Amino acid sequence: xxxxxxxxxxxxxxxxxxxxxxxxxxxxxxxxxxxxxxxxxxxxxxxxxxxxxxxxxxxxxxxxxxxxxxxxxxxxxxxxxxxxxxxxxxxxxxxxxxxxxxxxxxxxxxxxxxxxxxxxxxxxxxxxxxxxxxxxxxxxxxxxxxxxxxxxxxxxxxxxxxxxxxxxxxxxxxxxxxxxxxxxxxxxxxxxxxxxxxxxxxxxxxxxxxxxxxxxxxxxxxxxxxxxxxxxxxxxxxxxxxxxxxxxxxxxxxxxxxxxxx
Numbered sequence: 001x002x003x004x005x006x007x008x009x010x011x012x013x014x015x016x017x018x019x020x021x022x023x024x025x026x027x028x029x030x031x032x033x034x035x036x037x038x039x040x041x042x043x044x045x046x047x048x049x050x051x052x053x054x055x056x057x058x059x060x061x062x063x064x065x066x067x068x069x070x071x072x073x074x075x076x077x078x079x080x081x082x083x084x085x086x087x088x089x090x091x092x093x094x095x096x097x098x099x100x101x102x103x104x105x106x107x108x109x110x111x112x113x114x115x116x117x118x119x120x121x122x123x124x125x126x127x128x129x130x131x132x133x134x135x136x137x138x139x140x141x142x143x144x145x146x147x148x149x150x151x152x153x154x155x156x157x158x159x160x161x162x163x164x165x166x167x168x169x170x171x172x173x174x175x176x177x178x179x180x181x182x183x184x185x186x187x188x189x190x191x192x193x194x195x196x197x198x199x200x201x202x203x204x205x206x207x208x209x210x211x212x213x214x215x216x217x218x219x220x221x222x223x224x225x226x227x228x229x230x231x232x233x234x235x236x237x238x239x240x241x242x243x244x245x246x247x248x249x250x251x252x253x254x255x256x257x258x259x260x261x262x
Contacts, residue, residue: 032108033068035059038077041117047087049194050120050158054112057094063105070102082117090117120158124198128152129188129205130169135176137209143175145208148188153203157195165192170205183208217241220254226262233261 036058041049057078061068078099080092093114096107129148137143153168170188188203190196197203219239225231238259242252 030062031065031068033061033071035061035071035075037075039115040077040079042079042081042083043119044083044085046122047085047119048122048156048158049117050160051116051118052193053115053117058111059099060108060110061101061105062108063102067102067105071105075099075101080115082119085119087119087121090119091115092117120160122156123159123162124154124156125162125165126152126154127165128167129203130167131205132170132172134172134174137175138178140212141178141182141209142212143207144210145206146173146175148203148205150199150203153188154198155190155195156198157190157192161192161195165190165195168203173205173207175207175209178209182210211243218252218254218257221257221259222254223259223261226260 036056039053039055039057041053043049059075061071063071078094080094082090082092091114094110094112096110099107101107129151131146131148133146148170155162155165155168168188168190171186173186184207186205186207188197188205217239218241220237221240223233223236223238225233237254240257240259242257
């Protein structure tokens with residue numbers, strides 16, 4: 001009992017301060033706030049979704065600004081339990097009461113408020129990758145590598161969808177658009193909704209090109225000095241070996257090539 005009465009006045013004052021803060025927060029004018037969250041489905045073993053269902057849900061919330069800020073920072077995902085569902089069409093209604101919110105916050109609306117997933121048996125198979133090529137490599141370059149890794153990919157998804165897939169086609173690869181590194185990679189996509197890769201690493205297309213030219217000697221190239229002061233340099237002309245595509249060799253005359261000393 002002595003512990004209870006120790007600093008009793010301060011304890012009572014703290015209680016009144018806390019109550020006052022709570023009263024101010026709860027009596028403040030409510031505001032409305034939209035909150036979009038991710039929607040995740042817990043599915044039965046061996047089944048998967050065969051149709052398109054929303055992956056986001058938008059709540060229209062009402063309450064004090066303080067509590068709405070708490071919800072905005074904490075509510076990111078809602079999970080729908082379909083583990084007891086059977087194969088075929090399924091209906092689920094998202095009830096307001098199933099969402100846990102702070103006191104003083106209420107849900108005005110949910111969009112969409114229902115989802116209708118159609119469940120099918122999950123299937124897997126291995127199919128080849130077909131690379132779709134667009135344009136040719138520019139003059140002066142040759143294609144060294146254009147390959148899918150792996151050449152055959154394992155996919156998974158609804159049985160009806162998997163049965164209709166005989167190959168995975170890449171997006172059109174523009175070989176005329178060469179990066180400075182001369183090497184690049186493009187991620188592979190299944191191109192089918194609800195079908196994904198069943199691989200440990202992400203399948204991709206690898207492309208590599210290289211110049212077809214060789215070293216070419218250009219003699220009598222003027223040698224210039226890059227400096228703010230006046231300098232002279234000897235010899236005044238040098239010979240350069242230039243590696244370039246074959247179609248540019250005829251343009252490499254001494255007056256069109258520059259050599260500098262910095």
